[in-house]
Structure formats: structure tokens, C-alpha cells
Amino acid sequence: MTDAITYELLHQDRRTGARRGVIHTPHGDIQTPVFMPVGTQAAVKAMRPEQVREMGAEIILSNTYHLYLRPGHELIREAGGLHRFMNWNRAILTDSGGFQVFSLGQLRKITEEGVRFQSHIDGSRHILTPEKAVEIQNALGSDIMMAFDECAPYPADREYIRDSMERTLRWLERCKAAHRNRERQSLFAIMQGGMYRDLRRECAERMVEMDFPGYAIGGLSVGEPKEQMLEILDDCVDYLPQDRPRYLMGVGTPDYLFEAVERGIDMCDCVEPTRIARHGLATTSRGRINIKNARFERDFSPLDPECDCYTCRNYSRAYIRHVFKAGEMMSAMLLSNHNLHFLINMMAGMRKAIEEDRFTEFKKEFYDKYYGTA
Amino acid sequence: MTDAITYELLHQDRRTGARRGVIHTPHGDIQTPVFMPVGTQAAVKAMRPEQVREMGAEIILSNTYHLYLRPGHELIREAGGLHRFMNWNRAILTDSGGFQVFSLGQLRKITEEGVRFQSHIDGSRHILTPEKAVEIQNALGSDIMMAFDECAPYPADREYIRDSMERTLRWLERCKAAHRNRERQSLFAIMQGGMYRDLRRECAERMVEMDFPGYAIGGLSVGEPKEQMLEILDDCVDYLPQDRPRYLMGVGTPDYLFEAVERGIDMCDCVEPTRIARHGLATTSRGRINIKNARFERDFSPLDPECDCYTCRNYSRAYIRHVFKAGEMMSAMLLSNHNLHFLINMMAGMRKAIEEDRFTEFKKEFYDKYYGTA
Numbered sequence: 028m029t030d031a032i033t034y035e036l037l038h039q040d041r042r043t044g045a046r047r048g049v050i051h052t053p054h055g056d057i058q059t060p061v062f063m064p065v066g067t068q069a070a071v072k073a074m075r076p077e078q079v080r081e082m083g084a085e086i087i088l089s090n091t092y093h094l095y096l097r098p099g100h101e102l103i104r105e106a107g108g109l110h111r112f113m114n115w116n117r118a119i120l121t122d123s124g125g126f127q128v129f130s131l132g133q134l135r136k137i138t139e140e141g142v143r144f145q146s147h148i149d150g151s152r153h154i155l156t157p158e159k160a161v162e163i164q165n166a167l168g169s170d171i172m173m174a175f176d177e178c179a180p181y182p183a184d185r186e187y188i189r190d191s192m193e194r195t196l197r198w199l200e201r202c203k204a205a206h207r208n209r210e211r212q213s214l215f216a217i218m219q220g221g222m223y224r225d226l227r228r229e230c231a232e233r234m235v236e237m238d239f240p241g242y243a244i245g246g247l248s249v250g251e252p253k254e255q256m257l258e259i260l261d262d263c264v265d266y267l268p269q270d271r272p273r274y275l276m277g278v279g280t281p282d283y284l285f286e287a288v289e290r291g292i293d294m295c296d297c298v299e300p301t302r303i304a305r306h307g308l309a310t311t312s313r314g315r316i317n318i319k320n321a322r323f324e325r326d327f328s329p330l331d332p333e334c335d336c337y338t339c340r341n342y343s344r345a346y347i348r349h350v351f352k353a354g355e356m357m358s359a360m361l362l363s364n365h366n367l368h369f370l371i372n373m374m375a376g377m378r379k380a381i382e383e384d385r386f387t388e389f390k391k392e393f394y395d396k397y398y399g400t401a
Numbered sequence: 402m403t404d405a406i407t408y409e410l411l412h413q414d415r416r417t418g419a420r421r422g423v424i425h426t427p428h429g430d431i432q433t434p435v436f437m438p439v440g441t442q443a444a445v446k447a448m449r450p451e452q453v454r455e456m457g458a459e460i461i462l463s464n465t466y467h468l469y470l471r472p473g474h475e476l477i478r479e480a481g482g483l484h485r486f487m488n489w490n491r492a493i494l495t496d497s498g499g500f501q502v503f504s505l506g507q508l509r510k511i512t513e514e515g516v517r518f519q520s521h522i523d524g525s526r527h528i529l530t531p532e533k534a535v536e537i538q539n540a541l542g543s544d545i546m547m548a549f550d551e552c553a554p555y556p557a558d559r560e561y562i563r564d565s566m567e568r569t570l571r572w573l574e575r576c577k578a579a580h581r582n583r584e585r586q587s588l589f590a591i592m593q594g595g596m597y598r599d600l601r602r603e604c605a606e607r608m609v610e611m612d613f614p615g616y617a618i619g620g621l622s623v624g625e626p627k628e629q630m631l632e633i634l635d636d637c638v639d640y641l642p643q644d645r646p647r648y649l650m651g652v653g654t655p656d657y658l659f660e661a662v663e664r665g666i667d668m669c670d671c672v673e674p675t676r677i678a679r680h681g682l683a684t685t686s687r688g689r690i691n692i693k694n695a696r697f698e699r700d701f702s703p704l705d706p707e708c709d710c711y712t713c714r715n716y717s718r719a720y721i722r723h724v725f726k727a728g729e730m731m732s733a734m735l736l737s738n739h740n741l742h743f744l745i746n747m748m749a750g751m752r753k754a755i756e757e758d759r760f761t762e763f764k765k766e767f768y769d770k771y772y773g774t775a
Contacts, residue, residue, distance in 0.1 A: 070724050070731040098698070098723040106701055106719060114715045324472070327480055341488045345480060349472040350444050356730050357444040 030240035032170060032213040034059075034272045034293075040386045044264060044291035047381040050086075050241075050272050052118040052170040053211050054110065057085040059272065060288045060377055062279065062370045063120060063296040068093050069103075069113040072301040073359040074367070076115045082336065082368040083375060085117050086170075088296045091163050092124030092155070096146050100166035108168030120296070121169035123160045123202075125217075126178045126245075126277075137177065139194065157201035161214070165207050173243065174202040176217040181249045188221035192230050195219050203237065215241040215274065222255060224262050231266030242267050243274040244292075248283065257286055264291040281310065281373060281397060285390050288377050300370055304362035307351045310369045312396050316344075318362070323348045336368035404614035406544060406587040408433075408646045408667075414760045418638060418665035421755040424460075424615075424646050426492040426544040427585050428484065431459040433646065433667040434751055436658060436744045437494060439675070442467050443477075443487040446675040447733040448741070450489045456710065456742040457749060459491050460544075462670045465537050466498030466529070470520050474540035482542030494670070495543035497534045497576075499591075500552045500619075500650075511551065513568065531575035535588070539581050547617065548576040550591040555623040562595035566604050569593050577611065589615040589648065596629060598636050605640030616641050617648040618666075622657065631660055638665040655684065655747060655771060659764050662751050674744055678736035681725045684743045686770050690718075692736070697722045710742035 031053055038047040050057040064071050064079055067090045071079050079087065089109060094100060106112040109119055128135050128142045135144035141156030160175035176195040179188055199216055206214050216239040220227035234242060244263045247256050260275070267273050272293045278284065279297020287295055300310065307318045311331035316323070318330075329339035330347065338347070338361040351358035373393070380389035394400070405427055412421040424431040438445050438453055441464045445453050453461060463483060468474060480486040483493055502509050502516045509518035515530030534549035550569040553562055573590055580588050590613040594600035608616060618637045621630050634649070641647050646667045652658065653671020661669055674684070681692045685705035690697075692704075703713035704721065712721070712735040725732035747767070754763030768774070 068724070068727040068729055069720070070727075070729045073730045073734075075734065093727075097727055098719070102699060102719065102723075105699060106717065112717070112720055114720075325476060325479060343480065343486070345472065345476065346443070346486055346488075349476075350442070353442040353444075353467075353471055355442055355444045356447045356733060357449075359730065360447075360449065360734075 029210065030213045031209065031211050032240055034241065034270060036269065038382055040381045041384040043289045043386050045288050045377070045381045045386040046291055046293070047378055048272070048293060050293070052086075054116060054118040054170055055085060057118055058378060059293040060374055061086060061294050062284060062374045063088045063294060064367050064371075065089075065296055065298045065301070066113065066115075067298065068097070069109060071363075071367075073304065073356065073363040074301070076113065078337070078364060079367065080115075080117065082364070083371045084367070086120060087115060087117070088120045088122065089113075089167070089169065090122050090124065090127065091160055091167070092122075092127035094121075094167060095124065095155075095163050096148055096153075100163040104166040104168075110168065118170040119167075120171040121164050121167055121173065122276075123164070123173040123175040123217075124155055125160070125173075125176045128155050129178050139197075141175070157198040158205040161202050161205040165212065168212065170212060171241065172206070172212055172214045174199050174214060174216050176219060176245055178245050178249065179219060179221050181221070181246075181251050183221055185223055185226075188219070188223055188226055192219045192226055196230065196233055199234065199237065213240040215239055215243050217243040217245040217276070218263060218267075219246045221246055222251060222259055224259065227259060227263050228266050231263065235266070235268055239271070241272040241274060243276050245276050247275065248278050257290075260287065260290050260292075279370065281370070281393070284370065284373065285377070285393065289386065289390065300366035301359075301363045304366050305359045307358065307362065309362055310366050312393075314397055314399060318344060318348045318351055318358070330362075330365050331369070334365065334369065334372075336365050336372075338362070338365040338368075403584065404587050405583065405585050406614055408615065408644060410643065412756055414755045415758040417663045417760050419662050419751070419755045419760040420665055420667070421752055422646070422667060424667070426460070428490060428492040428544055429459060431492055432752060434662045434748055435460060435668050436653065436748045437462045437668060437670040438741050438745075439463075439670055439672045440487065440489075441672065442471070443483060445737075445741075447678065447730065447737040448675070450487065452711070452738060453741065454489075454491060456738070457745045458741070460494060461489060461491075462494045462496065463487075463541070463543065464496050464498065464501065465534055465541070466496075466501035468495075468541060469498065469529075469537050470522055470527075474537040478540040478542075484542065492544040493541075494545040495538050495541055495547065496650075497538070497547040497549040497591075498529050499534070499547075499550045502529050503552050513571075515549070531572040532579040535576050535579040539586065542586065544586060545615065546580070546586055546588045548573050548588060548590050550593060550619055552620050552623065553593060553595050555595070555620075555625050557595055559597055559600075562593070562597055562600055566593045566600055570604065570607055573608065573611065587614040589613055589617050591617040591619040591650070592637060592640075593620045595620055596625060596633055598633065601633060601637050602640050605637065609640070609642055613645070615646040615648060617650050619650050621649065622652050631664075634661065634664050634666075653744065655744070655767070658744070658747070659751070659767065663760065663764065674740035675733075675737045678740050679733045681732065681736065683736055684740050686767075688771055688773060692718060692722045692725055692732070704739050705743070708739065708743065708746075710739050710746075712736070712739040712742075
């Protein structure tokens, strides 16, 4: 059977691992490398979907755990699927809920069957299994579904990671067997293995043997030092096939995005741009700024003079500071718009640089400005 | 000197007091009768200004009291005025702050000079005088400025109302004398007089003698029974000149808007459409609905099947209920959009009906559906 999504490698940067590609999906093409905005609860926070689309987004992410609990996947199925329910007609990737239930700490228990947990909303008891996670995602109708895995904690000893990885691989088999609708939805595997190189390798090899249309790297950026993360990432990418997209989960700051793309990552996601927006923070070409800062009180220039987003074209720092301090939703709306646009535009810059075999130069130019070393 | 704004009467409904007109302002024409969305703190809550414009709004309202305290009128003057600061290039009306400071209760003290009050934000001490209210509005650059008046409480005895009205008239003289920039900004007077017909009449006559480009009716819809309010309103309108716009302050539910327009009111404003939106309420052609209601859980129809607003074209009741319950700003964004559109569209319907001398029929058709008596 043909998979719903396919990856096409367009160009490989001459001096780094960075690669330029395109993912074909039933809801349009995705130019890679790509940053995916997150709409956890079927809404990208403080944004209308067409605004996300207008800034260039071709795929957004949503979440199995949250949508299963509220409003329920059967309701979304009745609504005609997640695309229609949330008014987004481009591609959607849904996370499996694994990460979320593992994050519940005391409220969950892992068994071979799956994870028993209590809802963070009302304390009600549930079980998420590989079969259930796939069933939910089939109901949602996302273009890319993620396998139900265990995102192991950091730090964790070798024995724990080995056991966890083995279980994740068994669960992956079960996910694959449970998957319906392969012609419209593709299931990605998630590599685990903690900070252990050989386990990462083994996990990758066994996943690749099972053959998936795409592979994610999970269990990174979970608290480990950046150096260590990048070292592991270097290895992980090596173990993955050239002809499938590679997705580094939960990464979304400019520096991590550059490091990831440089190593051959095609897809990233993070709630950060919209989350920091609600706290009054903006990412700009000259670094991060805090709009609450008194020095912006009478600053009538845009958030980022080099940005051409809706926010920067129409509003001053003074205005955004005012609406933030006044508690107006407008501040989150404007800052979310800018922060998402910034990352999406940065990724477009990376794609162009890769095409021109000048990723390294582009990264240096960006860093020099971003870190003020220019 | 010519006034910044002028009123043109286009047509008078044959059987009611309803009238169709246009207000010419330095920031474009306003078709009347008009409902004015409110952007108290230089932002219409949960809306981008161009969305408000797209639904047909030609004027919005903002507030002297709030903008004086935060971010400060001098800052807005430096920003190039309120239009530019908040990215709204059509007409703006600013309330004088009178209503807000009087609403502070214990935190304010009225003297002949003005009103001493403590900020609701940080408790700092201020005084708002007629001169100050005008100076602030001159700095903001609103097309229509409101005189600084006392909105007397309800109920209040005749003596209190008489004294208050006399002071309001003295303050009105001071506002007029303090007003700069008449060629770009027009000052409207506000009629008071409580529920006393003869005092309303006297107030109106003395204001009209002073000659203003527009007149507002204040001190109504402050808690009195609807019957009484409409009776007073009947009289008030009679005392005002035909060739100036008449503004009924703080009115914004469909029934009050119909009653006001029927009596010859041209302008109304209210925070209600965006406020109720944040509480999950929608105004529809079949009455008000509460999106939190369980019966909407699987209702995949739009908020109002007869509405063609952005929200109704793209989202179901089930989706809006979901994002409301999930605490997403999206719910306020979608409901505010619908509620504002509903009133603006309803006013457009009234304008057309007046042009066709069928205001009474239009009102009956609307009420039959709205109250479910059809």
C-alpha cells in the first residue's frame, strides 16, 4: 500500500547535513525544513487559522491527549475530522499523547498494556494504549500520526532506558497493526534510547526495519545539556534513512532550530512562540525582547525593524507594551503573530540558504545579529 | 469656525422618529443610525482593527479615563495620536471619562473644579476637570470628543439632579472654552436631568443655545425601568435639533437599539457585544444563546444560520463551545466577531428599512424572530 505522505529530497547542502525537501501530503505540500506551529487544543493560541496560513505555515500540530479528553475524538469524527472542525485545510500532525501522559507524573502508571492516567481536567480515569492512540488519531484524521511511545525521563539509567525502549518498540508494532486509513494518514515512528548512543542506534535500526514513512527523534531536549543533546542528535540522524522525513520533537528556539537543521532534521515543533507571547516576549533578529521593559514605553518602532509581519507593519513596541500592561488579549494576538512569523520566516531563510549551498554563512549571519556579536 | 464633523439628514421614516443620515468626519463618513464598537483601552477586545472595519464599522469608541491613566495621553500624542497608535484610520469618538470617574464610588470626590479620584489601577491620586478632559481628548485626536459631565445616579432626588445638571452646564462652558483644534475635532454636549422631564428640557435648551455639532443623552439606562427610560427618551429627542446627530450613550442590546432608533437616535455604543462574548454568549437572530449549554456539544451548525460573518461561515457551535471550555482565546475572538457583526449588520438593516419607510415592519419582523413569537 502506498503511504499517504511521501518525502522528496530536493537538495543537500554541500558542507553540512542540512537538506532541502518537500513532504507531499493529502492536504498539500510542506516545504522542509519546516517549523510547525502548535494548536494543542485544536486552536493555535490567539491566532485565526488563516493568519497562520498567510504567514506561510503548511502544517500545524495538534494533540491526541488533549483532544481525546476534550472535546473527545468521536465528536471530532462526527464534525468531519479535525481539519474541518478547526477550519484548517492544510496538513495536520497529531502527537500521540505519549509525552503528555508521561508528564502527568503521580497521575499515571505505565504497564505493558499502556498508560493508566487521571485527566488533568477532572481527575477521571483513562487508559491510553498504542491501539487507542492510533484509534483516536484515525478519528481525528491527521495527515501525520505519531506512534505511542514512552518519552523516558532525564536522567535515567541504562537499564531503565533499555526496558523503556524495548516497550516502545513493542508498542510501535501494535500501533502499526492498529492503524487504519493508511492511504489518507501516515504513521511516524519515534526513536528513543535516552542519552545512550548504542541504544539510539539499536532503536533506529529496528524501527527502520519495520519501515515507516517518517521518523521522529523523541526524548531529546528534556533537560540534558545542549552539548550532549547535539552530540546524540548527530548520531541519531546518521541512523535514519535519507528518503524519509526526520522530525525532532519539541524544539523551537532559533538556536536549536539551526543546530537541528544543520544536522539534517526536516521538521520541528514547539509551543514556545505562542507561549512566550502570552508572557510579553518577542523573538527578534537582534535577540529576544521583553515588551514589559520600561525602555519600550515610548518606543514607537516595530518589535523588529527587519520584520514585515502584520504586527511589525502596523504596531509599535509602545502600543504592544500598552495592551500587554492593560491586560488586553490584543498583546497575545500581536506577539503570537510576530513570534510565529519570525520562526516561519527564519525557516524560509534556511531553505533558501540550503538551496544556495550557503547554510553555514546564513547561520553565522543570523547568529551574529541574534547574539549581538556582529 | 466650521466644525470638524457635520450631520446630513438623508431621509426621515414616514411613520416613526427613525431617521437615516450621514456624519461627515475627518476620518470618513459614518452612515447613521450607527452602533459603535468600544475599544476602551485603545483595542476592541479580542479583535484586530481591520476585522472591525471589514464588518462595516466606520467609527469606534475609546475612553479618556482609561487612556489618561494608561498609557497616558502625552504618550499617545507622541505616537501621532490615537488613530495611528491603535492602527485604526476611521473615525474615533472618545468618552470624557466622566462616567468612569463617577463610577469609582468611594474613590472619588466631586467639587466645582472637577472630580478628584484614585486610579483603579494603582490607587494614585488625580483630578479630572472639564479643561483636563478636553486637553486629554485633544491629545488623543479623536474626531468626536465628549464634554465632561456628571452622570447622576439613579434614583436621585430632584434637588440633587438640578444641582448636578447646573454643574454639568457650567462644566460644558468650560469644556467649550478649553477646546483646541476645532477644525479636526468636534465637541459633543451631554444632556442630563435624570428622570425629570422639565430638567431634561431645560438642560437641552441651554445646551442647544450654546450650539454644539452634536448632542448626547446621558444618564439613561442607569438602572431605571425600561418603560421609564423610553418615556424620558421620547421627550429628550424632541428637545434636540434636527440638524445635529443624537447619541444615546451606553446602549447596545438589540431591543434598546430598536427603541432608540425608532425615537430618532443616530448613534449608540456599548461594551456588551465583546463583554458577553468573553462569557460565552452570542446574540443571534433567534435570540441570545449560551455556548456553554450542553445542547450545543454536538451541534455542528453555525452560531446563527442566518449570519454570514467570519465566525458563522467557518465554525460550528460545537467548535466554539469546545474552545470556550478549553479556555482558548479563540472563543472570545470568534464570539466577539459574531456579536459585533450581528449588531452592525442589524443597524445596516435598520438603515435600509428607514430608506424604504418600513422601519416598523422591519422591527416587527426582527422581534418576531428574536423573541420567538413568529
